[in-house]
Amino acid sequence: MTEKKWSRNVALVGTGMSKFGAFSDKTSRDLFVEAFCDLKNYVDKGFDPKRIEALYLGNFSSDQFEKQAHLAPILASWIGISPVPTMRIEDACASGGVALRQAALAIASGEYDVVLVGGVEKMTDLHIAQVTEALGTAADSQFEIPAGFTFPGFYAAMATAYMAKYDAPKEAFYHVSIKNHKNGALNDNAQYQLTIRQIMESKKERAAIKGRPVPEWEDEMEFLSDPKGNPNIAWPMALFDCSPVSDGAAVALLVAEDLAQEFTDKPLYLIGSGQASDGALPDRETLASIPAAKLAGAQAYRMAGINPEDIDLAEVHDCFTIAEIMASEDLGFFPHGEGWKAAMQGKTARNGDRPINTSGGLKAKGHPVGASGVGQVVEIWKQLHGIAGERQIEGEPRIGLTHNVGGSGQTCVVNIFERRD
Numbered sequence: 001m002t003e004k005k006w007s008r009n010v011a012l013v014g015t016g017m018s019k020f021g022a023f024s025d026k027t028s029r030d031l032f033v034e035a036f037c038d039l040k041n042y043v044d045k046g047f048d049p050k051r052i053e054a055l056y057l058g059n060f061s062s063d064q065f066e067k068q069a070h071l072a073p074i075l076a077s078w079i080g081i082s083p084v085p086t087m088r089i090e091d092a093c094a095s096g097g098v099a100l101r102q103a104a105l106a107i108a109s110g111e112y113d114v115v116l117v118g119g120v121e122k123m124t125d126l127h128i129a130q131v132t133e134a135l136g137t138a139a140d141s142q143f144e145i146p147a148g149f150t151f152p153g154f155y156a157a158m159a160t161a162y163m164a165k166y167d168a169p170k171e172a173f174y175h176v177s178i179k180n181h182k183n184g185a186l187n188d189n190a191q192y193q194l195t196i197r198q199i200m201e202s203k204k205e206r207a208a209i210k211g212r213p214v215p216e217w218e219d220e221m222e223f224l225s226d227p228k229g230n231p232n233i234a235w236p237m238a239l240f241d242c243s244p245v246s247d248g249a250a251v252a253l254l255v256a257e258d259l260a261q262e263f264t265d266k267p268l269y270l271i272g273s274g275q276a277s278d279g280a281l282p283d284r285e286t287l288a289s290i291p292a293a294k295l296a297g298a299q300a301y302r303m304a305g306i307n308p309e310d311i312d313l314a315e316v317h318d319c320f321t322i323a324e325i326m327a328s329e330d331l332g333f334f335p336h337g338e339g340w341k342a343a344m345q346g347k348t349a350r351n352g353d354r355p356i357n358t359s360g361g362l363k364a365k366g367h368p369v370g371a372s373g374v375g376q377v378v379e380i381w382k383q384l385h386g387i388a389g390e391r392q393i394e395g396e397p398r399i400g401l402t403h404n405v406g407g408s409g410q411t412c413v414v415n416i417f418e419r420r421d
Contacts, residue, residue, distance in 0.1 A: 005303060006108040009257035011267040012417060014043035015381040017374075020248035020366030021191040028062055028071065028122040029078050031249035031368075035118070036079045039251050042381065044264045047253070049079065053112040055086040056103040058096030058119035059370035064134040065123050075118065092138035093319060095119065096250065096373025097404030097413040101273050103254050104415075113256045119371035120249040131245050135369070138407045140280035152242060154281060154408040155320035156234035161287035162322060163236065165337070170236045172340035173321040174224040177240045177363060179349055180318065184360025186391040189378075191246055191366030196220040203229060241321040246366035250374035252381075268384055271399075272306070272416035274299025278409055290323075290409035293330035297403070300414040301332075308332030311416070312397035313383055314354070315376035317405040318361040324348075327403050328356060331414070355393045358383060373404035373413070384419040 016039030018031040040046070057072040068074070072086035089099040096119030103115040123131055132150055139145050139154070149157075162168055177196060184190040185198070194202070200223040207214045217223040224230045230238045253263070260267035276295035281287060301307060308331060316331070318324035328339040333354045334347075342348055348356040359365045359379035362372055380400035382388040402415045 006104070008108055008110065010104045010107050010270045011255050011257050011260035012252060012270060012377070012381065013255050013260055013263035013267050014039050014253045015251065015378040016040070016042060017189055017250035017371075017378045018248050019189045020246050020368060020375070022124040022245070023247050024124070026122070026247065028066060028068070028120045028249065029075060031122065031247060032075045032118060032120045032251075033078055035249040035251045039253060043253060044266070045262065047263055049081050051114045052081045052084060052116045053114050054084050054103070054106065055081065055116045055118060056099040056106070057086065057088045058099035058373060059088050060090060060092055060095050060121060061134055061137070062122070064137070065121065065126060075120070081116070091411045092406030093317065093367070093369045094373060094404045094406030094411040094413055095370045096375070097402060097415065098275065098373070098411065100252060100254070100374060100377065100415060101275055101413050104270050104273060107254055107256055113259055115254045117252045117254060117374060118249065119374035121368035121370040122247045123245050123368060124247050128245065143282055144280050150234070151408070152234035152237050152320070155322055156237045157281065158287045158326065158408075159236050159320070159322040162326065165288045166340065168340040171221065171225070172325065172344050173236065173241050174221055175343045176318065176321040176324050177224065178220050179343070180357050180361040180363040183350065183358050183391055184364025186389065187360050187365055190360045190364055191244055192360070192364045196223065196240065200229065237320055237322070243319045243362040243367040246368040248366055248368035248371045248375065250371045250378050252374055252377050266385060266419070268381060268417045268419055270415060271418045272300035272304030273414070274303065275411070275413040277411055280410065281408055289326055289336065290330055290405065290412060292409055292412040293327060293403060293405065293414070296412040296414040297331045300401070300416050304416045306399065306416070310399055311401045312355075312395075312399050313358060313380070313393055314356050314401040314403060315359060315361070315379050316356055316403040317372070318357055318363050319367060319405070321363065323405065324356060324361065328354070331401070331403060350391060350393050358388065358391050358393060373402065376402040376404060377415070377417070380417050384417065
């Protein structure tokens with residue numbers, strides 16, 4: 001099957017993001033303005049905001065988190081691009097990635113030439129119980145929520161199914177967490193800029209200061225194996241298997257290919273894009289994989305005319321550590337049942353065969369749900385331009401992929417970018 005190509009090609013000419021974290025003194029408007037200002041640093045020829053013809057905004061639920069609906073036109077006003085048309089895209093945690101795909105389709109159709117893609121979420125003003133309730137609205141309210149599931153529970157069910165099917169040990173998940181925290185420690189925009197070892201040593205120091213028994217953890221694996229340091233949230237998912245509650249914003253500027261050189265001498269090109277959906281967990285044949293991710297990835301590869309082996313790095317949706325392992329298989333990087341082994345062998349590290357989540361991923365960089373998919377694109381931009389600093393991967397990466405999942409896998413969008421010399 002030959003996948004359809006863009007009617008005209010789409011270029012990425014710049015990205016920007018705010019710091020991800022918890023900011024009691026900021027609103028989603030403040031964070032979005034920060035991301036937009038950062039964008040200006042990466043459009044090397046500069047640009048007039050008045051050239052932007054539309055805003056596609058990924059946002060899951062500003063209605064619940066901030067009691068502010070109809071957010072897109074407000075943000076357009078705050079960055080000075082009114083009266084352009086604005087659209088808020090809601091596809092749970094995949095909102096940002098879907099917004100980018102929809103913006104690209106609008107350019108490919110010829111409707112617009114210059115489009116701003118944004119993603120934003122301000123989550124930390126609510127109590128964690130309220131955040132859990134808000135996120136739960138992305139699940140099936142008739143069959144999943146009444147059964148007592150929360151999102152840690154959904155991914156715990158996937159993790160136990162995966163462990164049972166492939167004989168994977170719980171320790172495999174720890175390797176994902178350790179890797180992503182190492183990467184996040186090198187990312188100035190990450191919510192957690194500490195390695196797992198640094199967190200472990202900090203806990204020891206605090207215990208000593210308070211006059212309590214000092215834990216005798218010798219290394220990260222021993223620390224993560226101890227429920228006192230890494231308590232269970234929904235077995236086998238423990239605290240350090242879970243992405244945090246976050247605030248943040250990210251933006252990307254897409255233009256028609258023939259305009260790209262007006263903005264930058266080094267555009268990236270969106271060469272493949274795919275999106276698929278699925279039912280809730282009870283409707284699926286397997287819990288050890290996310291079928292929508294396999295379909296979206298296959299669509300994107302066909303459109304780009306490449307294979308998984310051609311991808312130099314990927315930013316995947318690691319809302320929980322099991323999600324990264326499943327993504328590495330669903331996207332064809334490793335055979336099914338081999339992703340956990342690859343994680344333990346270091347194949348997904350920055351210097352590994354298949355670098356994944358060099359930004360720190362959702363696990364360490366943070367997961368402001370509407371912004372996460374666009375935040376992934378920021379990392380691909382930096383890596384393919386060789387400007388990722390200490391976390392820059394080896395060689396000269398040319399092709400990067402983003403994988404953004406909504407809910408427990410009911411939505412998945414995959415986008416592939418290429419640098420052309």
